[in-house]
Amino acid sequence: MTHEAGIPLGIRFKLLSDTPQDSAAQVVGDVVIGDHRDLDTLRAFARGCDVITFDHEHVPIEHLRALEAEGVPVRPGPDALVHAQDKGVMRARLQAIGVPCPRHRIVRDPADVAAFAQEGDGFPVVLKTVRGGYDGKGVWVVGSAAEAAQPFLAGVPVLAEEKVDYVRELAANVVRSPHGQAVAYPVVESRQVGGVCDTVIAPAPGLDEELALKAEEMALTIAKELGVVGHLAVELFQTRDGRILVNELAMRPHNSGHWSQDGAVTSQFANHVRAVLDLPLGDPRPRAPWTVMVNVLGGDYPDMYSAYLHCMARDPQLKIHMYGKDVKPGRKVGHVNTYGDDLDDVLERARHAAAYLRGTITE
Amino acid sequence: MTHEAGIPLGIRFKLLSDTPQDSAAQVVGDVVIGDHRDLDTLRAFARGCDVITFDHEHVPIEHLRALEAEGVPVRPGPDALVHAQDKGVMRARLQAIGVPCPRHRIVRDPADVAAFAQEGDGFPVVLKTVRGGYDGKGVWVVGSAAEAAQPFLAGVPVLAEEKVDYVRELAANVVRSPHGQAVAYPVVESRQVGGVCDTVIAPAPGLDEELALKAEEMALTIAKELGVVGHLAVELFQTRDGRILVNELAMRPHNSGHWSQDGAVTSQFANHVRAVLDLPLGDPRPRAPWTVMVNVLGGDYPDMYSAYLHCMARDPQLKIHMYGKDVKPGRKVGHVNTYGDDLDDVLERARHAAAYLRGTITE
Numbered sequence: 182m183t184h185e186a187g188i189p190l191g192i193r194f195k196l197l198s199d200t201p202q203d204s205a206a207q208v209v210g211d212v213v214i215g216d217h218r219d220l221d222t223l224r225a226f227a228r229g230c231d232v233i234t235f236d237h238e239h240v241p242i243e244h245l246r247a248l249e250a251e252g253v254p255v256r257p258g259p260d261a262l263v264h265a266q267d268k269g270v271m272r273a274r275l276q277a278i279g280v281p282c283p284r285h286r287i288v289r290d291p292a293d294v295a296a297f298a299q300e301g302d303g304f305p306v307v308l309k310t311v312r313g314g315y316d317g318k319g320v321w322v323v324g325s326a327a328e329a330a331q332p333f334l335a336g337v338p339v340l341a342e343e344k345v346d347y348v349r350e351l352a353a354n355v356v357r358s359p360h361g362q363a364v365a366y367p368v369v370e371s372r373q374v375g376g377v378c379d380t381v382i383a384p385a386p387g388l389d390e391e392l393a394l395k396a397e398e399m400a401l402t403i404a405k406e407l408g409v410v411g412h413l414a415v416e417l418f419q420t421r422d423g424r425i426l427v428n429e430l431a432m433r434p435h436n437s438g439h440w441s442q443d444g445a446v447t448s449q450f451a452n453h454v455r456a457v458l459d460l461p462l463g464d465p466r467p468r469a470p471w472t473v474m475v476n477v478l479g480g481d482y483p484d485m486y487s488a489y490l491h492c493m494a495r496d497p498q499l500k501i502h503m504y505g506k507d508v509k510p511g512r513k514v515g516h517v518n519t520y521g522d523d524l525d526d527v528l529e530r531a532r533h534a535a536a537y538l539r540g541t542i543t544e
Numbered sequence: 545m546t547h548e549a550g551i552p553l554g555i556r557f558k559l560l561s562d563t564p565q566d567s568a569a570q571v572v573g574d575v576v577i578g579d580h581r582d583l584d585t586l587r588a589f590a591r592g593c594d595v596i597t598f599d600h601e602h603v604p605i606e607h608l609r610a611l612e613a614e615g616v617p618v619r620p621g622p623d624a625l626v627h628a629q630d631k632g633v634m635r636a637r638l639q640a641i642g643v644p645c646p647r648h649r650i651v652r653d654p655a656d657v658a659a660f661a662q663e664g665d666g667f668p669v670v671l672k673t674v675r676g677g678y679d680g681k682g683v684w685v686v687g688s689a690a691e692a693a694q695p696f697l698a699g700v701p702v703l704a705e706e707k708v709d710y711v712r713e714l715a716a717n718v719v720r721s722p723h724g725q726a727v728a729y730p731v732v733e734s735r736q737v738g739g740v741c742d743t744v745i746a747p748a749p750g751l752d753e754e755l756a757l758k759a760e761e762m763a764l765t766i767a768k769e770l771g772v773v774g775h776l777a778v779e780l781f782q783t784r785d786g787r788i789l790v791n792e793l794a795m796r797p798h799n800s801g802h803w804s805q806d807g808a809v810t811s812q813f814a815n816h817v818r819a820v821l822d823l824p825l826g827d828p829r830p831r832a833p834w835t836v837m838v839n840v841l842g843g844d845y846p847d848m849y850s851a852y853l854h855c856m857a858r859d860p861q862l863k864i865h866m867y868g869k870d871v872k873p874g875r876k877v878g879h880v881n882t883y884g885d886d887l888d889d890v891l892e893r894a895r896h897a898a899a900y901l902r903g904t905i906t907e
Binding site for chain 1: 545547548551552553554556569570571572573575727805809810818823824825826827831852853856857860861862863864865866867868878
């Protein structure tokens with residue numbers, strides 16, 4: 182999707198991909214198949230690149246530091262990216278710059294989890310491995326110390342957090358360039374199902390204007406203080422008592438910004454590319470009163486073709502984004518965007534299409 | 545641009561290109577460098593393609609017929625495409641189906657041109673080689689038989705046409721699928737400078753609704769009667785006496801439809817791909833009251849980078865589409881789209897950006 186956004190800007194990509202089946206590898210011209218965890222692979226790949234950016238956070242920080250030391254522009258740089266890779270580092274840093282977070286601390290073992298619970302309102306407690314989690318993986322909600330053994334098995338430090346009493350999840354997406362220009366997308370509501378993002382509504386319905394502004398400012402502050410270059414997604418909890426707490430950070434175009442492809446003047450992908458190349462940023466404002474994104478998850482039936490036809494025929498305004506992935510149950514294989522004046526209608530159209538593509542409804 | 549539109553649809557391209565420098569060859573993954581005039585090259589290329597389509601009209605019709613006879617789906621097919629390749633065939637066919645055209649006939653030599661002039665309102669007369677012309681090439685406006693020698697030198701049949709007294713040029717863009725679904729984009733005004741499209745305004749300002757409807761119906765009729773599959777652009781003259789006459793046909797995404805990338809719910813490129821694959825078509829309606837496209841021509845200075853920065857910084861809503869071509873004076877190297885509620889503002893922004901990129905203005 183970043184390649185797609187780069188085409189009109191005249192920006193050409195060279196891609197390092199694990200496999201030729203990777204979504205990006207299917208559409209980019211210049212593809213190197215290799216392991217992003219291998220420094221020599223990264224070094225060879227970096228030759229001839231003006232700048233390096235990412236569509237995931239899993240390139241080892243020490244390798245990025247090595248590349249940077251050798252003069253390769255890496256954006257976002259390792260000093261920023263470490264906050265998206267390591268939840269312990271992120272929490273410590275956000276606390277230091279005064280950004281409100283859930284109560285948290287690194288815990289050593291199940292007994293320490295019990296101690297953490299007692300320091301606050303008790304169980305349940307959320308446990309997260311500080312590295313390697315995504316889409317609900319590496320996250321546990323435990324009701325007692327007895328349930329808290331598993332997170333410690335991987336040998337990765339474990340972060341304990343209070344289970345926040347939230348009314349909904351929000352996301353503040355911002356983009357920042359090396360020379361410090363920054364833009365903020367409208368704050369969106371993000372609905373998760375089973376720990377996986379399901380629906381994003383832009384802007385977040387009924388969000389108090391002051392709270393929205395606070396969330397945008399918070400994201401812009403984080404981007405600046407952490408030295409982020411490119412897209413930063415700040416996942417937020419809106420608490421029952423009217424506060425906003427940071428849940429997670431992502432430093433790349435993010436699922437909570439996919440709506441912008443069809444709903445904003447400039448998509449998150451285009452602005453990420455512009456930022457990474459230190460080009461002036463594009464207008465992040467919405468083009469329609471409401472835009473809804475719903476993820477398309479794989480269903481039981483591997484061939485989506487007839488569902489795809491049906492959805493296009495049913496709704497000629499539907500914007501389908503398929504990733505060219507093999508369909509597996511529960512796997513994100515695409516998303517749909519809809520936009521318009523009436524939120525109920527926009528929501529229904531996106532949900533219907535995603536459910537039809539997944540095969541959970543048949544009309 | 546068609547590849548770009550195919551990415552979200554999950555559609556993967558294989559490209560036959562003359563050179564690796566070709567715009568499409570810079571961004572498509574699977575590129576074959578070869579000569580589109582060579583049947584064996586086409587045959588080898590066609591293996592493994594589900595369907596073949598075009599971004600120009602220059603593949604020899606006899607080769608397309610051979611491929612079709614061998615079972616390769618070619619869309620638009622040669623029986624349709626011949627009307628976009630040969631202006632003599634096109635005029636005869638449009639006349640047969642009752643579509644209004646300028647007065648015309650094939651002429652043998654300068655004396656015959658004089659006879660053609662006398663049959664109507666005299667000189668000037670427009671002469672066109674029936675094949676191989678584009679962007680004003682292969683077209684002459686002659687004031688006398690003495691001026692009419694050159695068009696006959698190429699040995700290609702020459703079509704004479706009355707010089708139409710038109711107030712402006714319009715274009716009706718439609719897309720038709722194999723199963724007969726068709727959509728019509730709003731009729732646009734197309735302004736030419738030196739025979740080259742300069743500005744397109746969507747929709748055509750102040751166009752009488754009845755005339756707009758007539759133009760759309762005319763384009764839909766042509767698409768149906770000629771068996772077009774994919775995008776059809778019908779370039780039109782709006783005459784001083786209130787008629788609409790067909791100027792040219794193009795059977796591919798067309799410069800007069802580039803506005804749709806940022807101005808319509810579904811772009812001409814997306815709908816061309818959808819039509820060619822017999823997928824349901826997308827909504828062609830505009831997203832903004834006004835969208836303006838201005839072509840970016842190369843100027844004297846080959847490096848557009850700082851102009852590109854300036855334009856992005858000046859207008860964060862500007863949609864730039866660069867083709868990755870080397871800059872040569874007068875060469876189409878990109879286009880810009882702008883949209884909004886106020887036509888004067890939208891026009892000014894697009895014109896300013898295009899002129900700045902070309903280097904004809906410096907602020």
